[in-house]
Amino acid sequence: MSATSRRTALFCGLAAGVGGVAAAGCTGSDPAPVATTTASRAAGATAYRPFRGVHQPGIADDPQPYAAFVAFTLLGGSDRASLRRLLTIWTDDIERLMSGRGTIVDQEPELASVTAQLTVTVGIGPRVPGLAGAPAPAWLAPLPAFAQIDRLDPRWGQADLLLQICAASPTTLAHAQRRLITAAGDLVRLGWVQRGFREPFAGGGSGLPMRNLFGQVDGTVQPDVHGIDAGLLWVGDNGPAWLRGGAGLVLRRIAMDLDTWDRVDRGSRENATGRRLDTGAPVTGRALTDAPDLDAVDDLGFHRIDDAAHLRRAHGTAPHERFLRRPYSYDDPPEEGTLSNSGLLFAAYCADPARQFVPVQRRLAELDLLNLWTRPIGSAVFAMLPGASDGEILGQALVA
Numbered sequence: 358m359s360a361t362s363r364r365t366a367l368f369c370g371l372a373a374g375v376g377g378v379a380a381a382g383c384t385g386s387d388p389a390p391v392a393t394t395t396a397s398r399a400a401g402a403t404a405y406r407p408f409r410g411v412h413q414p415g416i417a418d419d420p421q422p423y424a425a426f427v428a429f430t431l432l433g434g435s436d437r438a439s440l441r442r443l444l445t446i447w448t449d450d451i452e453r454l455m456s457g458r459g460t461i462v463d464q465e466p467e468l469a470s471v472t473a474q475l476t477v478t479v480g481i482g483p484r485v486p487g488l489a490g491a492p493a494p495a496w497l498a499p500l501p502a503f504a505q506i507d508r509l510d511p512r513w514g515q516a517d518l519l520l521q522i523c524a525a526s527p528t529t530l531a532h533a534q535r536r537l538i539t540a541a542g543d544l545v546r547l548g549w550v551q552r553g554f555r556e557p558f559a560g561g562g563s564g565l566p567m568r569n570l571f572g573q574v575d576g577t578v579q580p581d582v583h584g585i586d587a588g589l590l591w592v593g594d595n596g597p598a599w600l601r602g603g604a605g606l607v608l609r610r611i612a613m614d615l616d617t618w619d620r621v622d623r624g625s626r627e628n629a630t631g632r633r634l635d636t637g638a639p640v641t642g643r644a645l646t647d648a649p650d651l652d653a654v655d656d657l658g659f660h661r662i663d664d665a666a667h668l669r670r671a672h673g674t675a676p677h678e679r680f681l682r683r684p685y686s687y688d689d690p691p692e693e694g695t696l697s698n699s700g701l702l703f704a705a706y707c708a709d710p711a712r713q714f715v716p717v718q719r720r721l722a723e724l725d726l727l728n729l730w731t732r733p734i735g736s737a738v739f740a741m742l743p744g745a746s747d748g749e750i751l752g753q754a755l756v757a
């Protein structure tokens with residue numbers, strides 16, 4: 358059965374099951390690309406990012422302003438064949454959506470025509486390699502507990518599958534999310550959806566720094582993943598063959614207490630990270646990209662970058678203790694009795710989270726001034742699949 362007929366069968370089956378709602382899309386013919394409106398073109402609507410390649414998009418490329426992390430649980434009875442079916446469908450749909458074409462059963466292809474730099478990146482959780490009969494890397498497991506700081510809510514916990522959807526338009530994002538959730542049909546149960554946003558920091562640096570909701574320039578110090586540090590990001594020959602070219606993702610939902618942060622004076626705020634709030638420069642330097650001087654002392658002999666400052670504690674103590682940070686802010690409706698429900702979708706990507714990420718997180722759990730105002734409430738680890746080359750589906754080497 359070809360990929361197209363397999364998915365047509367699935368969808369027509371689904372459509373029939375719900376009274377033929379989607380039957381219009383079950384002819385097997387592709388909807389024609391739809392002309393983009395002037396208004397949507399104004400927002401860079403036709404800018405698109407390539408889907409195919411050695412790596413999936415959405416990791417090393419510049420973060421778009423909006424993101425949704427969408428988690429799923431595989432239903433009982435899932436196996437390699439059902440996984441292959443799902444990845445075949447998603448590959449086709451993602452490629453279409455990223456190139457501005459509606460999916461086969463798209464009822465709103467006009468929305469798909471606004472590509473807005475859409476990327477969709479697929480990850481799998483710890484249970485999945487076993488279901489596919491493939492070896493799992495040791496790091497693909499929930500993180501160890503960090504009892505000092507973790508206040509994890511199971512609502513934001515580990516899942517089997519992840520879609521990371523990023524775009525410059527929230528409408529494009531919402532449409533892609535909806536299409537991909539419905540495409541998964543009865544193969545999965547939808548878990549959490551975490552939505553975030555970010556704006557590039559206008560003050561310099563690469564595309565990575567942004568301002569988080571504490572007003573800090575965040576995402577400045579990064580490994581050179583396009584150059585000499587590529588091996589820190591992408592799984593290489595020492596990982597399972599199906600994951601080469603992929604990466605680990607640690608996604609932590611970290612609540613930021615804006616109400617108590619509001620009461621902190623500017624000097625103490627800067628002291629908490631060791632960086633200035635205006636330029637993002639280290640308190641020992643002048644420019645954003647100046648290297649912090651961890652040895653500098655003041656007149657009294659105290660370190661100018663506090664011993665408990667986030668910068669000092671997070672700084673890798675070995676060359677491998679580094680990872681790519683691509684955070685998004687969230688600002689959800691306050692829950693009863695609170696004035697804010699805000700924080701960071703802290704997304705860290707690296708080849709081996711146990712070796713690269715965990716030592717840093719352990720250090721921060723032990724001591725970090727930022728802990729006074731931050732609280733991890735969600736945590737999950739995923740293996741982001743390698744990219745799909747021409748003719749391949751995502752996860753080809755896992756489920757073939």
Ligand code: HEM
Binds near residue numbers: 573630
């Ligand atoms: C809400 C939580 C957090 C906030 C608000 C925050 C904020 C910041 C800020 C403002 C910086 C300085 C600028 C930069 O280099 O990006 C920074 C640096 C950094 N953060 Fe965080 N961060 C948070 C959580 C974490 C977590 C959970 C980790 C890892 C476990 C982490 C790892 C790092 C690293 C590695 C650096 C760069 C350190 C260096 O200069 O070498 N951060 N963070």
